[in-house]
Amino acid sequence: MADTVGAVTTGARCLKRIGYALLLTILSVQIAGASPTGSALAGLEAFDAEMAALIERWKMPGASLAVAVHGRIVLTRGYGLADREKQEPVQPATRFRLGSLAKPLTAVAVLRLVEQGQLDLDAPLLPVLGELGPRPAAITDPRVYRITIRQLLQHTAGFDRGIAGDLVFMPRAGEAAARQNAAMPPSCAVVLRDSLERRLDFDPGSRHAYSNIGYCILGRVIERVSGQTYEAFVRQHILTPAGAGGLQLARTFDMAEGEAAYYDYPGAPLVEAMPGVGSSRMVAAPYGLYAMETMDSFGGWIGSSLDYLRFMLAIDGQRGAPLLRPPSLKAMLAPPAGLDVKPSFYGLGMQVRPVSGGLNWWHSGSHAGTKTLAVRTAKGYAWVAAFNSRPKDRNGFATDLDQSLWRAANAVQIWPEGDLYSGQ
Secondary structure, eight states: HHHHHHHHHHHHHHHHHHHHHHHHHHHHHSSTTTTTTEOOOOTTTTHHHHHHHHHHTTTTEEEEEEEEEEEEEEEEEEEEEEEETTTEOOOTBBBBEEEHHHHHHHHHHEEEEEEETTTOOTSSSHHGGGGGOOGGGOOOOOGGGGGGHHHHHTTOOSHHHHHHHHHHOOOOHHHHHHHOOOOOOOOOHHHHHHHSSSOOEEETSSSSSOHHHHHHHHHHHHHHHSSOOOOHHHIIIIIITOOOOEEOOOOOOOTTTTBOOOOOTTTTOOOEETTSSSSSSOOOOOSSOOOOOHHHHOOOOOEEEHHHHHHHTTTTTTSSSSSHHHHHHHHHHHTTTTTOOOHHHHHHHSSSEEEEEEEEEEEEEEEEEEEEEEETTTTTTEEEEEEEEEEHHHHHHHHHHHHHHHHHHHHOOOOOHHHHHHHH
């Protein structure tokens, strides 16, 4: 009986592998440039098939994926086209705009300052900002004095873009610049001051509302406390130790070496450019709807999936020396006090879901022309995916992407031994 069960199980596994291989072959013929570039250890065909299927299903130009298990890099791939006009395929080293994957970088930087004794998570924000903060006579809501660093990290500081709009994007960015008598596009310093001079949307600490403004402010906190530019501090204390030095700040029009081109969804109309960004009034959304140069600490990085995966693995030292000490990691993955946190919550720069055996933690990123996802799992798997477009149904795609990569991981019968980057 045991032999029969074993034979049936082995046969099912073989059929599953054959099915994924056949699907990948069909999709590679259908999709220009879909035959993956890069490397993968044996037994991971499901990832290639799921990524190729996503590209076909959502009519995406291209994507990259990096996968690890217990800190070992087992797949680093490019799919589809980095540049349709030049017919350039995505390579594992192709850089993509990472969107809000900037927020975990900023959060780890803040926690490093806490570890160095230069910052207190529960310190009031305004004394840290000093003269960079709101003008005392212009403050209209005394609750701003209660905002803490921890609340900014948790998106509980009182800013709700669903109520007041997002001051880093039009039209609210234009209104903020006008109130502050500042040029367009407004810098984070301008947005910071205007946000803290206006009425908050809720009591700090009372609930969660995702906020770009909070992480815009945190970038300036890092600069004030460290005495370095935000980029310099992150590079010195996070990227270089993690072996992720290929990450860099993006520019709206001047593409970095090896950076992908970005595409709006099929049929998307031209949009009105943000004043001060480029010379055209009507633009394709990825090139002028917003200014990448003003997004540093909340959405301004570019990099390869592999480099960002190295950062994710280094946070707790699953690969290399840990970026954070155990108390900092515990704080990062802890729920906000006093808030409903089921089934998941936002910790300090990371989404967290308690599961059997531990925690799954992740973050996603999104711009017009960009979609990204970075995941660490309780089972020891990790992956980072990046696309150079964002479908019109962005929420539907995000769900499909997440389910597809989990489906691929669950299809792996035996994770391969070895490491594609054992020397790094």
